[in-house]
Amino acid sequence: xxxxxxxxxxxxxxxxxxxxxxxxxxxxxxxxxxxxxxxxxxxxxxxxxxxxxxxxxxxxxxxxxxxxxxxxxxxxxxxxxxxxxxxxxxxxxxxxxxxxxxxxxxxxxxxxxxxxxxxxxxxxxxxxxxxxxxxxxxxxxxxxxxxxxxxxxxxxxxxxxxxxxxxxxxxxxxxxxxxxxxxxxxxxxxxxxxxxxxxxxxxxxxxxxxxxxxxxxxxxxxxxxxxxxxxxxxxxxxxxxxxxxxxxxxxxxxxxxxxxxxxxxxxxxxxxxxxxxxxxxxxxxxxxxxxxxxxxxxxxxxxxxxxxxxxxxxxxxxxxxxxxxxxxx
Ligand code: PCA
Numbered sequence: 078x079x080x081x082x083x084x085x086x087x088x089x090x091x092x093x094x095x096x097x098x099x100x101x102x103x104x105x106x107x108x109x110x111x112x113x114x115x116x117x118x119x120x121x122x123x124x125x126x127x128x129x130x131x132x133x134x135x136x137x138x139x140x141x142x143x144x145x146x147x148x149x150x151x152x153x154x155x156x157x158x159x160x161x162x163x164x165x166x167x168x169x170x171x172x173x174x175x176x177x178x179x180x181x182x183x184x185x186x187x188x189x190x191x192x193x194x195x196x197x198x199x200x201x202x203x204x205x206x207x208x209x210x211x212x213x214x215x216x217x218x219x220x221x222x223x224x225x226x227x228x229x230x231x232x233x234x235x236x237x238x239x240x241x242x243x244x245x246x247x248x249x250x251x252x253x254x255x256x257x258x259x260x261x262x263x264x265x266x267x268x269x270x271x272x273x274x275x276x277x278x279x280x281x282x283x284x285x286x287x288x289x290x291x292x293x294x295x296x297x298x299x300x301x302x303x304x305x306x307x308x309x310x311x312x313x314x315x316x317x318x319x320x321x322x323x324x325x326x327x328x329x330x331x332x333x334x335x336x337x338x339x340x341x342x343x344x345x346x347x348x349x350x351x352x353x354x355x356x357x358x359x360x361x362x363x364x365x366x367x368x369x370x371x372x373x374x375x376x377x378x379x380x381x382x383x384x385x386x387x388x389x390x391x392x393x394x395x396x397x398x399x400x401x402x403x404x405x406x
Pocket of ligand 1: 170224225249268269285286287288289290311
């Protein structure tokens, strides 16, 4: 090698080394990801795994940092925070925004999809339309994971809708508030992060939710019964603002979408595992976990029919097409 070539090679090597050392530092971006549920909840653990997957896959160019428990934004504010670009990414229970578009409430129609398998099918039928609705709001959907089946918590034995009359009911979306209204209960909207306090102070005496949220909130301290009604399985959706998304190159977008596919599959499995774990936890802490009586079931079915009719009316042709496609599966 001539001296000149040696020198040139040396300079080029030095420049390349400098460039490779500098690239991650220069391009590194921190993406804050607000989550509404506690760090130990399976959704939050799944989001943390997704965040680690993206951070690793991009070689640290994008570091996603999760903020569980509503610590950065409370549940009710997360969607707007992502939409307006206050944060690039976040997780939200989309059915709480059914007032913006009835399609967001597809996963909270009583007794339409009541098992994990059914929830997956319903999601297959609905995903395209929901993504389209989100696209119109400056959002890209990355993945979606169901909660365990929704049952009813009470601080007494309940065998019919009549027994619920006048009970103070904690709601988390429009469907749960409607359910309270149709059963003679008094709804108050409360995020999961405030559920323990609401029950401890008597603001709420009942709710419909998963064993998961009852367990996370140590609800056995204030309620005695959980009825496995399996009314629906609502979903958490992980969404990105379209502007930072558009700024990513194709290879980086692929890291996100590959990690999202993994997160959707692993999240589903975690949801199933957490169902058993948390129902056992409610029992071992002294709660009665049981199937509803036939009378309670048939009373709730009537309420469900009314809510289904109202949803179909609000969601129009698009909604009907999803339900028809799901039922044909
Ligand atoms: N837990 C959340 C939503 C559905 C669920 O199972 C909550 O109660 O807020």
